[in-house]
Amino acid sequence: MEKLLEIKNLDVAFLMGNEHVPVLNQISFDIYENEVLAIVGETGCGKSVTGSAILHLLPENAVTDGEIYYKNQEILKLSEEKFRKFRGREIASVPQSPSTSLDPMMVVGEQVAECVTGGYRQKKADRENIQTRIWDIFSHLKLPGERKICHAYPCQLSGGMSQRVLISMGVIAEPRLLIVDEPTKAVDWILRKEVVNVLRQMKDEMECGMMLITHDFGAASQIADRIGVMYCGQMVEIGKADEILNKPKHPYTKGLIDALPSRGFHVMEGFMPSFSELSAGCRFAPRCSRCLERCRRHIPEMYEDGNGRQVRCFLFEESGVAYRSPCIEEAVFNA
Ligand SMILES: Nc1ncnc2c1ncn2[C@@H]1O[C@H](COP(=O)(O)OP(=O)(O)OP(=O)(O)O)[C@@H](O)[C@H]1O
Numbered sequence: 001m002e003k004l005l006e007i008k009n010l011d012v013a014f015l016m017g018n019e020h021v022p023v024l025n026q027i028s029f030d031i032y033e034n035e036v037l038a039i040v041g042e043t044g045c046g047k048s049v050t051g052s053a054i055l056h057l058l059p060e061n062a063v064t065d066g067e068i069y070y071k072n073q074e075i076l077k078l079s080e081e082k083f084r085k086f087r088g089r090e091i092a093s094v095p096q097s098p099s100t101s102l103d104p105m106m107v108v109g110e111q112v113a114e115c116v117t118g119g120y121r122q123k124k125a126d127r128e129n130i131q132t133r134i135w136d137i138f139s140h141l142k143l144p145g146e147r148k149i150c151h152a153y154p155c156q157l158s159g160g161m162s163q164r165v166l167i168s169m170g171v172i173a174e175p176r177l178l179i180v181d182e183p184t185k186a187v188d189w190i191l192r193k194e195v196v197n198v199l200r201q202m203k204d205e206m207e208c209g210m211m212l213i214t215h216d217f218g219a220a221s222q223i224a225d226r227i228g229v230m231y232c233g234q235m236v237e238i239g240k241a242d243e244i245l246n247k248p249k250h251p252y253t254k255g256l257i258d259a260l261p262s263r264g265f266h267v268m269e270g271f272m273p274s275f276s277e278l279s280a281g282c283r284f285a286p287r288c289s290r291c292l293e294r295c296r297r298h299i300p301e302m303y304e305d306g307n308g309r310q311v312r313c314f315l316f317e318e319s320g321v322a323y324r325s326p327c328i329e330e331a332v333f334n335a
């Protein structure tokens, strides 16, 4: 599979008065064509900032460093004008919540059409074209009575229908890469299942890569091909979804999985440190039950096993040994 997106050593800091608060630190990962990469991690770890950096949506007080390549072209440093040709058609995002992203005074068909350059204000032929495409996407997303729904106002739709309208807004321009930030955050349990199902169906039917940002490990493991785990502005582990779920290597990933209701609800102790008070050494060290003396003094790098699994943890520094021998690996965690 071809690489669609390649992020190399991305740093993002925010200027807060005279203070320079570093948030993202050396983030590197790839997204391949037609794959779903989920980014998980607890609140405030930098998932949305990463998505905003890709979409050129960071606020003015953000300072960035590093590179982001989309189909081999560097896009992080592109001017707004040059980036415009990527937004929508190449890289698009699904708005976060119906209540903040849908205009209550406008019929939803028109709002979806606005996501294509020119919207309904285009020539008649194009307008009809867009209309047909909206019907097509609505029926694809199993929005019953798609023609009628185009003329409905947001308050006339159920929660599940509104969520699907938002997804339509992301996919109407047929992007190659779709960024979906926290699709299940504000929705209840029944709706969550529905959103997960729609996304899973989209993954199978539409040919685009997807970056799914969520703190919901359950949703991530149901939809994603690979999962990247972030902690306090750093990527700490990345690998195939089933391997991350069934054989987590980083102690933080293991903690997140143990906290899942299906795995016993063992909630991790402690809190993520604040970005302005980071101590030397591994950022997870203060909460880590496997912490070694050196973890408090030195920052571990990302170690790679040669099969695409990366772990930022000294326990896997001698990856040749730790990765090749399952018994040693078990020993590390079960000791
Ligand atoms: N404009 C900004 N100015 C200053 N700090 C910011 C700004 N935007 C985000 N941050 C900080 O960056 C950090 C990462 O935020 P981000 O929104 O990426 O977290 P997240 O992982 O998406 O969390 P959540 O799961 O709650 O959405 C947070 O500490 C946040 O306060």
Ligand code: NI
Residues within 6 Å of the ligand: 047, 048, 049, 181, 182
């Ligand atoms: Ni977020």
